[in-house]
Amino acid sequence: MNLISRATFFNDQDCTLYNRIAWRILPLLFVLYVVAFIDRVNVGFAKLQMATDIGLSDMAFGFGAGVFFIGYCLFEIPSNMMLQRVGARIWIARIMVLWGLISASMMFVDSPLSFYVLRFLLGVAEAGFYPGVVLYLTYWLPSYAQSQGLVCLSLGVGVAGVLGGPLSGWIMQTFAGAAGLAGWQWMFLLEGLPAVLLGIVVFFYLDDRPGKVRWLTGEQNAKVVADLERQRKTHEQAGATHTFRSAFVHRGIWKLVFVNFALLCGTYGVSFWLPQIIRSLGEQSLLQTGLISALPFAVASVCMLIVGKHSDRTRERRWHASLSILAACIGLALSAALPAHPILCLLSLCLAMAGSLSAFNVLWAIPGTLLTGSATAAGIALMTTVGNLGGYLSPFMMGWVKQSSGHLEYGLYLLAALTFIAALVMLSIRPRPQTLHASGVPA
Incomplete structure (x- = not known):
């Protein structure tokens, strides 16, 4: 099964090569995006219980839910610059681990102010994730195949919505009162930890760029590097x-x-x-x-x-x-x-x-x-x-x-x-x- 359609390529060799790359990186990036979107919007479910517990008004909730994007926008460009400097593997892993820890820490929210602070910090931690992933795709796929890779990521929003709602509702209903914690506290904890674990997976699984990766032959490594270099010169x-x-x-x-x-x-x-x-x-x-x-x-x-x-x-x-x-x-x-x-x-x-x-x-x-x-x-x-x-x-x-x-x-x-x-x-x-x-x- 091809993730990138055969019609995209001029020959079977290119189709096989770039689909091999796609199958190596896109499934993991898709899962990362699903987890990211769930951690962004699960606060909507938390409000069903949390608002009463911490005295959160509708306007305060709206401000806290949205302040995430202030932190995200402020640090988006610096984050992408760091990704280019230190490499995608280390930087995406850093993003995942830090945002997972902060998302799980939302279980300790006890006032509107702490809600605002942690939501802002979550945006700072996640800043640059999506554009960083888009940039990472440009390191591996030619421009004419990148849009199909982005469709795989975009599908993550829909899948996150399909999985996130039932999962959040089930956690809040099933774990309410366990170990003295409210259902919404368990939700933040259990939905935040997967990002930390996936960050560790990213560190050991992803490669920064083609050239010397072990899962491609020497000839395939050389071809990908040559193709992308030729494309870069054309774009310049x-x-x-x-x-x-x-x-x-x-x-x-x-x-x-x-x-x-x-x-x-x-x-x-x-x-x-x-x-x-x-x-x-x-x-x-x-x-x-x-x-x-x-x-x-x-x-x-x-x-x-x-x-x-x-x-x-x-x-x-x-x-x-x-x-x-x-x-x-x-x-x-x-x-x-x-x-x-x-x-x-x-x-x-x-x-x-x-x-x-x-x-x-x-x-x-x-x-x-x-x-x-x-x-x-x-x-x-x-x-x-x-x-x-x-x-x-x-x-x-x-x-x-x-x-x-x-x-x-x-x-x-x-x-x-x-x-x-x-x-x-x-x-x-x-x-x-x-x-x-x-x-x-x-x-």
């Missing part, structure tokens, strides 16, 4: 068209920055508050809440693969992204309008999450159609940094709206309006058409 020549500064003055990139920001507002706004939304639809146990919360992510995972594959096959990005964003907008608006109809509300949340995650896969393929060379990297960094601020804004906004009005659905209407604007902005972007080299791979 193309970079004469667009400089690093070009990303900061390109209207299309700033439009993508806004679209990514809006999508992350909707995604994290729903993810952090999903357990509370589901609880408001009717009385359920913690395990039932977790199982129901998995449904939107399960639907989104399937839709994301279908939309991404169709977009790649047709080589069309703008309409795929715009219609996916519009679907997210409709889903958010309907979920806010139908709280009295639990099944319809849940189906609307499925539509909202499916639209958001489907749009992400297409969105990240667009910067390379607007810019070349170092400007592409700068555009991606700009999208990541500004976009993640949406992860801070939307949970806080949702908490403020709920505490001020008593109606969480008002916050969903605001997210729907923001997403609708993003769909219009996306339509105004004009990516250049993607062509094929003679080798059969994207230009």
Whole structure:
């Protein structure tokens, strides 16, 4: 079974080689991303019990959930610089171990202030993880195969949502009161420790770069190094068209920055508050809440693969992204309008999450159609940094709206309006058409 399709490559030799690399690194990176996303959003489940125990208001929860992204954004670029300096194996292992320890330490939260501090530190610890992993893929895969590697990582969000909700609900329900600890304390402990163990695995399993790795032959090592060096020189020549500064003055990139920001507002706004939304639809146990919360992510995972594959096959990005964003907008608006109809509300949340995650896969393929060379990297960094601020804004906004009005659905209407604007902005972007080299791979 190929993780990267045969149609991507010009010959069977390249297909076999790069799929061997993909099978070596992508499954582990996928698991890391699943654990990372669970540790980011499991605080939404913890709130179901923790809020009463430590005196956490809705607005305080929203601020604490979102302050994670302040620490993440502040230290994202320094973290990536350190990864390049000390090597991916050591630095990704460091990220995993430190964030796992801090995530587990959330069990000691006893006040809103300690909640804020640990959430901020968790963001600092995890800073640079996703862009670091993306950078790591560039060390091993040619550019025309990297998007399929990123799809594997993106699928981790859906899988994390499917597994994380039921797991969090089960832990909180099953371990409540054991050893004198609350269910939410056990959840932070048991979901934080896997990151520490995986960090140790990363240290002994990953290799920094190709060249002398033992699981490739000498000929294969030399070919990968030669292929990537040839690609680097080609990109440098193309970079004469667009400089690093070009990303900061390109209207299309700033439009993508806004679209990514809006999508992350909707995604994290729903993810952090999903357990509370589901609880408001009717009385359920913690395990039932977790199982129901998995449904939107399960639907989104399937839709994301279908939309991404169709977009790649047709080589069309703008309409795929715009219609996916519009679907997210409709889903958010309907979920806010139908709280009295639990099944319809849940189906609307499925539509909202499916639209958001489907749009992400297409969105990240667009910067390379607007810019070349170092400007592409700068555009991606700009999208990541500004976009993640949406992860801070939307949970806080949702908490403020709920505490001020008593109606969480008002916050969903605001997210729907923001997403609708993003769909219009996306339509105004004009990516250049993607062509094929003679080798059969994207230009």
